[in-house]
Amino acid sequence: MAANAHDTIDGFGDPLAFRVRQGTARPAVVRNLAGLDVFTVEARQMAHHQKEAVVSEGKTGSAWRITSDEGRHLSGTDLAPFPLGVFNAGLHGDLHNRLLATAAASGIAFDDIQIHLDNRYSLTGSFVRGDAVGQAEPTRITVKVKSSADAATLRAWVDRAVAASPALAALRTPLENTFAIYVNGRRRAVHALPSSTASDAPDPYLVHAKPPRPVGGPDPLQPLILRTGEQRPGVSQPAQASPTGRVLRLIVGNSHLLHRAGVTETDTYLDLPAASHFALRTDERAGTGDAGDQGPCGLSLLSAGIVFCYMTQLSRYIENMKMDIRGVRIVQYTPFALEGSLAAGTLAGRALPVDTHLFLNGGAADELFERLQKIAAVTCYLHATLAGTLSPEVAIERDGSPL
Numbered sequence: 001m002a003a004n005a006h007d008t009i010d011g012f013g014d015p016l017a018f019r020v021r022q023g024t025a026r027p028a029v030v031r032n033l034a035g036l037d038v039f040t041v042e043a044r045q046m047a048h049h050q051k052e053a054v055v056s057e058g059k060t061g062s063a064w065r066i067t068s069d070e071g072r073h074l075s076g077t078d079l080a081p082f083p084l085g086v087f088n089a090g091l092h093g094d095l096h097n098r099l100l101a102t103a104a105a106s107g108i109a110f111d112d113i114q115i116h117l118d119n120r121y122s123l124t125g126s127f128v129r130g131d132a133v134g135q136a137e138p139t140r141i142t143v144k145v146k147s148s149a150d151a152a153t154l155r156a157w158v159d160r161a162v163a164a165s166p167a168l169a170a171l172r173t174p175l176e177n178t179f180a181i182y183v184n185g186r187r188r189a190v191h192a193l194p195s196s197t198a199s200d201a202p203d204p205y206l207v208h209a210k211p212p213r214p215v216g217g218p219d220p221l222q223p224l225i226l227r228t229g230e231q232r233p234g235v236s237q238p239a240q241a242s243p244t245g246r247v248l249r250l251i252v253g254n255s256h257l258l259h260r261a262g263v264t265e266t267d268t269y270l271d272l273p274a275a276s277h278f279a280l281r282t283d284e285r286a287g288t289g290d291a292g293d294q295g296p297c298g299l300s301l302l303s304a305g306i307v308f309c310y311m312t313q314l315s316r317y318i319e320n321m322k323m324d325i326r327g328v329r330i331v332q333y334t335p336f337a338l339e340g341s342l343a344a345g346t347l348a349g350r351a352l353p354v355d356t357h358l359f360l361n362g363g364a365a366d367e368l369f370e371r372l373q374k375i376a377a378v379t380c381y382l383h384a385t386l387a388g389t390l391s392p393e394v395a396i397e398r399d400g401s402p403l
Contacts, residue, residue: 007046009067009080011211016067016080017224017280018214020054023293027058029166029336030297031286032101032347036337037061039303042204045315045328049076051083051308054204054212055300064296065212067225068308071275072236074316081225081278082270083312084251087305087382088119089266091139092255093282093298094167096264098349099143100284102160105342108153111146115255121381123247127320130371133378134313136385139171139392144400151403158396163348166336167302170351172391177354177383183369184361192374201331201357221263221295226279234273241320249381261285262292303334306354306382313376314358325362325372332356354386 009016028035037058046052049070056063068083070076081089092115099113118140125132143158162168180196181188187200239247255266262284269277282301285292307330318325333355340346358373377383396403 009046009050009052009069012213014214015219015222015224016226017296018065018219018222019062020065020212020215021056021063022215023057023060023062023288025060026286026288026293026297027061029299029338030057030061030097030284032097032164032338032342034338034340036335039299039334039336041303041307041330041332041334042207043304043307043311043330043332044204045311049074049312049315050079051311052212053304053307054208055296055304057297057300062293064300066296066301066304068304070312071270071272073239073272073275074312075238078276079227081268081280083305083308084119084121084249084381085253085268085270085278086280086301086308088117088251088253088268089255089280089282090298090300090302090305091117091167092253092266093264093284093301094165095141095161095298096255096257097262097284097298098161098164099158100260100262101342102157102164102347106157106160106345108149108157109147110149113257114144116142116144117253117255119251121249121251121384123243123249123379126243127241127317127379130375132375134381134384136381136388136390138390141392142395142397144397146399151398154396154398154403158394160345160347162392162394164338164342166338166349166351167298168392169349170302170386172389173351174389175351175353175386177356177386179373179377180355180357181370181373182357182359183366188366188370190370190373192370193377196355196357198333198355203359204329204331205327205359219294221281221283224281224295228267228277228279230277232269232271232273232275236272236274241316259285263295264298299336303332306334306386307332309382310356310376310380313379314372317372317375323362323368323372324364325360325369327359327361329359330356331359
């Protein structure tokens with residue numbers, strides 16, 4: 001795949017994530033109010049597997065630059081978190097949001113909350129033959145609390161928080177996501193996937209004349225994304241384009257509160273030899289300024305992770321098949337909603353179908369562009385996640401003991 005080796009996520013020396021536009025108010029879904037907010041991701045492929053996205057949090061929220069890369073097993077530079085780790089951290093942040101909100105509404109006292117959450121994926125088939133298929137398993141979650149509340153109270157609390165999470169609703173709700181494709185500046189019909197009925201999305205190359213840069217002001221939560229320096233033991237082995245059997249991927253995340261009002265840090269890693277750990281911070285607080293909005297929320301990371309995973313599959317297929325296709329960029333609309341009332345204990349999270357608009361350039365035959373779009377969607381672990389009915393498996397520990 002043609003790529004500018006000098007177009008890198010660290011080219012300006014900026015942090016791996018930062019604010020690019022100041023919002024006026026956090027979205028209703030972050031503030032635990034009934035309503036619907038659409039998170040818009042504008043992303044582009046950079047050098048090889050490096051990716052950059054601008055995520056806008058609804059109509060009134062801030063916009064954040066978020067980056068991703070792949071590890072050595074995919075010949076990435078390992079400078080930024082891998083896509084599935086970004087998604088994992090988004091789940092952590094959103095669940096922390098709902099746990100804190102439901103605890104406050106129910107009068108539940110606690111000393112600490114930590115979450116262990118892992119995602120399991122698999123791939124069968126071959127990129128070279130074009131028959132590869134990605135699959136996902138139910139997310140496994142352990143909520144670890146320090147509290148004097150009784151077991152029944154804690155179970156009811158966690159159940160309400162899980163029900164209120166739009167991020168977890170995206171796991172348990174089968175979504176028929178839609179797609180559009182633009183080739184060399186012109187929208188083409190989509191036949192192999194559910195076709196988007198939305199109007200043309202603006203091409204990120206035209207919207208963003210220059211790469212995103214940080215807006216002014218203090219950054220009290222930086223670094224929002226950090227490669228910690230910790231690695232899994234062993235020596236990295238390259239991933240095969242035509243593997244034998246089933247390829248398994250385990251993504252592990254452990255999170256804790258940096259601020260009891262809703263700032264979370266997640267340590268996440270891919271369970272492969274020599275894989276790096278990354279720490280990602282989210283701000284789930286409802287206010288702005290000193291009261292919040294100092295980092296992206298979990299739903300922003302989750303939305304970006306979906307795009308990043310899809311882009312990895314696009315670039316892998318382009319590379320393996322030596323296709324004359326370049327300039328990969330995506331606009332994705334990811335709707336999240338809340339229904340009911342936090343005070344009444346009826347708050348329910350919802351996820352709606354994701355609408356993905358893919359922009360490509362190149363001299364490949366017309367039919368290859370849509371073939372690429374379909375194969376990437378079928379192999380993308382996170383599109384498989386969204387399409388499935390994968391109710392998370394949730395356990396609770398109180399003061400280190402399972403309930």
